[in-house]
Amino acid sequence: xxxxxxxxxxxxxxxxxxxxxxxxFLSASAFAEDVTASxxxxxxxxxxxxxxxxxxxxxxxxxxYLKGAAGRLTLDxxxxxxxxxxxxxxxxxxxxxxxxxxxxCSGTSMSTGQATSRARIATTAKSDIDIETIVEMAHKSxxxxxxxxxxxxxxxxxxxxxxxxxxxxxENPEKMVTERFSCPQDLKANGGPGSISEQxxxxxxxxxxxxxxxxxxxxxxxxxxxxLDSAIxxxxxxxxxxxxxxxxxxxxxxxxxxxxxxxxxxxxxEDGRIAEKPEPSxxxxxxxxxxxxxxxxxxxxxxxxDAADTPSLLSMSSKAIELLSTDNDKGFxxxxxxxxxxxxxxxxxPCGSIGELDQxxxxxxxxxxxxxxxxxxxxxxxADHAQAAQLVPESSMFSGLDIPVYSPGSMVRIITPEGxxxxxxxxxxxxxxxxxxxxxxxxxxxDVAIGKIDTYISQTDIFDIAKQHLGL
Amino acid sequence: xxxxxxxxxxxxxxxxxxxxxxxxFLSASAFAEDVTASxxxxxxxxxxxxxxxxxxxxxxxxxxYLKGAAGRLTLDxxxxxxxxxxxxxxxxxxxxxxxxxxxxCSGTSMSTGQATSRARIATTAKSDIDIETIVEMAHKSxxxxxxxxxxxxxxxxxxxxxxxxxxxxxENPEKMVTERFSCPQDLKANGGPGSISEQxxxxxxxxxxxxxxxxxxxxxxxxxxxxLDSAIxxxxxxxxxxxxxxxxxxxxxxxxxxxxxxxxxxxxxEDGRIAEKPEPSxxxxxxxxxxxxxxxxxxxxxxxxDAADTPSLLSMSSKAIELLSTDNDKGFxxxxxxxxxxxxxxxxxPCGSIGELDQxxxxxxxxxxxxxxxxxxxxxxxADHAQAAQLVPESSMFSGLDIPVYSPGSMVRIITPEGxxxxxxxxxxxxxxxxxxxxxxxxxxxDVAIGKIDTYISQTDIFDIAKQHLGL
Numbered sequence: 001x002x003x004x005x006x007x008x009x010x011x012x013x014x015x016x017x018x019x020x021x022x023x024x025f026l027s028a029s030a031f032a033e034d035v036t037a038s039x040x041x042x043x044x045x046x047x048x049x050x051x052x053x054x055x056x057x058x059x060x061x062x063x064x065y066l067k068g069a070a071g072r073l074t075l076d077x078x079x080x081x082x083x084x085x086x087x088x089x090x091x092x093x094x095x096x097x098x099x100x101x102x103x104x105c106s107g108t109s110m111s112t113g114q115a116t117s118r119a120r121i122a123t124t125a126k127s128d129i130d131i132e133t134i135v136e137m138a139h140k141s142x143x144x145x146x147x148x149x150x151x152x153x154x155x156x157x158x159x160x161x162x163x164x165x166x167x168x169x170x171e172n173p174e175k176m177v178t179e180r181f182s183c184p185q186d187l188k189a190n191g192g193p194g195s196i197s198e199q200x201x202x203x204x205x206x207x208x209x210x211x212x213x214x215x216x217x218x219x220x221x222x223x224x225x226x227x228l229d230s231a232i233x234x235x236x237x238x239x240x241x242x243x244x245x246x247x248x249x250x251x252x253x254x255x256x257x258x259x260x261x262x263x264x265x266x267x268x269x270e271d272g273r274i275a276e277k278p279e280p281s282x283x284x285x286x287x288x289x290x291x292x293x294x295x296x297x298x299x300x301x302x303x304x305x306d307a308a309d310t311p312s313l314l315s316m317s318s319k320a321i322e323l324l325s326t327d328n329d330k331g332f333x334x335x336x337x338x339x340x341x342x343x344x345x346x347x348x349x350p351c352g353s354i355g356e357l358d359q360x361x362x363x364x365x366x367x368x369x370x371x372x373x374x375x376x377x378x379x380x381x382x383a384d385h386a387q388a389a390q391l392v393p394e395s396s397m398f399s400g401l402d403i404p405v406y407s408p409g410s411m412v413r414i415i416t417p418e419g420x421x422x423x424x425x426x427x428x429x430x431x432x433x434x435x436x437x438x439x440x441x442x443x444x445x446x447d448v449a450i451g452k453i454d455t456y457i458s459q460t461d462i463f464d465i466a467k468q469h470l471g472l
Numbered sequence: 473x474x475x476x477x478x479x480x481x482x483x484x485x486x487x488x489x490x491x492x493x494x495x496x497f498l499s500a501s502a503f504a505e506d507v508t509a510s511x512x513x514x515x516x517x518x519x520x521x522x523x524x525x526x527x528x529x530x531x532x533x534x535x536x537y538l539k540g541a542a543g544r545l546t547l548d549x550x551x552x553x554x555x556x557x558x559x560x561x562x563x564x565x566x567x568x569x570x571x572x573x574x575x576x577c578s579g580t581s582m583s584t585g586q587a588t589s590r591a592r593i594a595t596t597a598k599s600d601i602d603i604e605t606i607v608e609m610a611h612k613s614x615x616x617x618x619x620x621x622x623x624x625x626x627x628x629x630x631x632x633x634x635x636x637x638x639x640x641x642x643e644n645p646e647k648m649v650t651e652r653f654s655c656p657q658d659l660k661a662n663g664g665p666g667s668i669s670e671q672x673x674x675x676x677x678x679x680x681x682x683x684x685x686x687x688x689x690x691x692x693x694x695x696x697x698x699x700l701d702s703a704i705x706x707x708x709x710x711x712x713x714x715x716x717x718x719x720x721x722x723x724x725x726x727x728x729x730x731x732x733x734x735x736x737x738x739x740x741x742e743d744g745r746i747a748e749k750p751e752p753s754x755x756x757x758x759x760x761x762x763x764x765x766x767x768x769x770x771x772x773x774x775x776x777x778d779a780a781d782t783p784s785l786l787s788m789s790s791k792a793i794e795l796l797s798t799d800n801d802k803g804f805x806x807x808x809x810x811x812x813x814x815x816x817x818x819x820x821x822p823c824g825s826i827g828e829l830d831q832x833x834x835x836x837x838x839x840x841x842x843x844x845x846x847x848x849x850x851x852x853x854x855a856d857h858a859q860a861a862q863l864v865p866e867s868s869m870f871s872g873l874d875i876p877v878y879s880p881g882s883m884v885r886i887i888t889p890e891g892x893x894x895x896x897x898x899x900x901x902x903x904x905x906x907x908x909x910x911x912x913x914x915x916x917x918x919d920v921a922i923g924k925i926d927t928y929i930s931q932t933d934i935f936d937i938a939k940q941h942l943g944l
Contacts, residue, residue, distance in 0.1 A: 055528070055911075056527070056528050056555070056858075056911040056912055057858075057909070057910075057911045059911075059912070060557075060910060060911045060912050063557075064569075064571055064910075068569070069557065069559055069569035069571060070557070070559060070569070070930065072928065075928075076555075076927070076928035077927075077928070078927060079927060080927065081553060081554065081555060081927035081928070082553065083528070083548075083553060083914070085532075085535075085541065085542070087541055087542060096890075096891060096892060097536075097540070097541035097542070097890065097892050098892070099536055099541060099863060099865075099866070099892060099893075099894045099895070100863065100864060100865040100869070100895070102869065118869075180873075288902060288903075386528075386529075386863075388862070390860070390862070390900065390909050390911075391571060391572065391858075391909055391910035391911055392572060392900050392907050392909055392910070393571075393572040393907055393908070393910075394571070396901055396903070396907060397572070397574065397590075397907050397908060398901075398903055398905065398907075401652075403903070405901045405902075405903040406901060406902075407899065407900060407901055408880035408881050408899055408901070408902050409880050409881065409899050418568075418569065419568060420568060420569050420570070420571060421571075422571045422910075423571070423572070425899070425900055427879065427880055427881050427897070427899035427900070428862065428864050428879060428897055428899070429868055429870075429877045429878060429879055429880070430760060430877075430878075430880050431760075431868070431870055431875070431877040433870065435864050435865055435868060435869050435870075436865070436869060437529070437862050437863055437864055438529075438532060438536075438863035438864070438865075438894075439527075439528040439529040439531075439532045439862075439863055440528055440531070440532050442555070444927070455548070455549075455550060455551060455552065455553035455916070456544065456547075456548035456549070456553070458542065
């Protein structure tokens, strides 16, 4: 296999040697080397930023809107870019592949290095064995750890880093046995660790920020106090508001739950509009080539008023980085998720996804700046799986034929700030939530990763890359 | 902007210096350096391989089928991987962007370095000025040039490298003025260069291989002989069969037209099946949550019997490389297109697209081997635009709810050789041809490009990269 690795390893050695024999390299742009020189063993940090459902369509849609077709996201300027296979196995036959993932199994690949079946949280397919996560391993080795998400902190992506359960929807003690799903063997009564929120409450994670307060208010299984009380008893300081987040400076463990459910998105469609079905004329029902079609009226994106009291992903992430890096010579592992790129694609709301990708991109910019000042910091940015949204012509490429050609699904025509008209199609089903899709997803990394990541890897390799960086 | 470029330029210098001070590096794996050392000025070649419509969905679908979910294509082992913005401008207002391209404008970006409007062949939007192509520039500078495609050689992607016309469908003298489209200002009678086939026939391209004989049988505008006769008069040797292709050794210009239209695809669906509409029960028409749905029966892919007499993309490409590299110290520019990845996605035939991606991948393997022996050879592999096919769950992710959830478009469920079941969805419209989509596309390159290509570029940069490599 052709790879940059040996060449760049050689380069890194050469660069280090060059540095030790002279100081003329030192300049403003060599700030990172300067820091390294004064501190040859900087703290080793990994910041893994996951855009849930952030595939190439979502990225292009967001870029067109946020920066223009010829513009660049912060992501686009990262020096390492790879493509990542998303591997899912069958629950019944774990040696067989399923070609489309959910966030539980794809997150488990990244948090544990092992592919599993859909809906599983850091447990093996069929055999249901708990798999140690990178967060647990990092903690054991003395690193601080953090989990930040715009979803409920009990949602699949944050959950796979610090809990182990058969079924992702067993989020709190009241959801362990339901009509539609259940996790009987994870019940405490059966010797299990309890629901996801119960596991997070007793975890050793230093910083947990997101939504999902509703999963911490139920009473713990077999007890008389709430899951939140259990977290407090376990040493967590609880934050509930933007103000709490701004003010916190504690060196102890912090659990920030800033909404009952998921955090509100930054953007929404004009007047709350989402994708709509094209409306063909009656004549078109006689034959596909007859009549006309009304496509959805063009619209803009607007600020979501529901998000006024919601901390941004950037504010949660920068606070997490501050708390994890202060007085910490060893280093930290931090997972940051922009969760609703996916959720808003399920809901056919491209403006929602665009705003959440914007939140991710500005968080990436912050993380890169932190890494510039803390040269032991590896930044990885990726997606867990691809999503349904497709960037399509705003009116059919065949509309010149004077035949009503239109999506059988739902679509939006977004007026972009640069004055263009962008079509987004949602047509994997007509249910209230679109399907995930199975394309490989992108991985971006900062200069620390140059020469260390091949151009095509598996999602399980992300665990190995992080582990190797921290020396676990 | 963070970039590998300065670091790797430095590395390349260091590597060259290292080489000049010792020969212990020489080994089997250092064959390329060996050749460089014995010939410090090897011929400079560019092989640009375009998978029409080959986006990340198409690649993942093909990989799952051809190599398995955990397998690797030749593409996956290439050492450089970038993402490419596909830029299209409005015909009426060329400073405004359109977010989905066709092969004519995206090909023009690569062949000329200038973004244009849809359907244009190497001409500017609105102002309709001919733009010099990389093939024309390379020829002027003494390089040999070649164009290979599985489509008619007059189709958009091959056409943009060696012809200039307002409208891509003006492929031969009989198609210059029609009811649906016309290219009046390109008529010879109006001082223009004539149709695409007429332009190719009088071109200086050394090797042109593909389909499209039907575009060379009409009589040239204002003349009495066929376009093919005009090509012969211009010095082209004409090839028509696989046997002709195998036997040709001429040092002169060669025009191989191996089919009347596009070349037949390597694979097709079982018994010729393509995507089909899911069939909901009558009860489901009463309410979306009621009744049942029959999804298309799973199927395999099979060899397309129509392709028995068709030369493979590999056989055309290897012959083109042989002809272009023989007795040529200067070098060559060769464009190779696997055209029907796109055409079979328009037609909702995933097996067709898979087979054509397989053809591309084996051609890439051949080109990489040639580059190993000819170290001045830059291999670029990319797509011109994204396509409609989506890799989706073979049955809905929500099928556990016992509600009939299904695509409003058409789908296929393919039995993969590794025993999986892969869903592919086509739902951008219900017309007889699906739409293109607008996601950024991948770019792969061989080791010659290490450090020379940023992780995110524009399609117009591909022209510049090729130009720079040839020193044009």
